[in-house]
Amino acid sequence: MSFRRSNASSGMGVADHSKNTFLELKRKKVHRYVIFKIDEKKNEVVVEKTGGPAESYDDFAAGLPENDCRYAVYDFDFVTSENCQKSKIFFIAWSPDISRIRSKMLYATSKERFRRELDGVHYEIQATDPTEMDLEVLRERAH
Secondary structure, X not given: OOOOOOOOOOOOEEOHHHXXXXXXXXXXXXXXXXXXXXXXXXXXXXXXXXXXXXXOHHHHHHOOOOOOOEEEEEEEEEEOOOOOXXXXXXXXXXXXXXXXXXXXXXXXXXXXXXXXXXXXXXXEEEEOOHHXXXXXHHHHHHO
């Protein structure tokens, strides 16, 4: 049985599996990315898709729907100017312009509560089209 805490403002809980999957990305580097969606029947945020460590940023971006909102975390690896290997975790609130108003509202009102559950995120990006979360945007933010 899964226990979840409810969000007072939106009524959305966070599935234990969602938190655990994020921890696997953060601590064990099992996933390159995790895409989450709101399951309105269960009234909670659930894992929709994960990408293995070898998957690219293009694989991640292709996993986001063109016309619906999602939350995602992406583990961005890069090399600093001092030649050090680093990793930063990005939280992305994906809300395309063409998604339904109801979906945008639901994701907007649930975002802060869900984001607080993901301890260890370094940067947050709000994106309404792919150019706002381009790989170059991540590079600029991470440096």
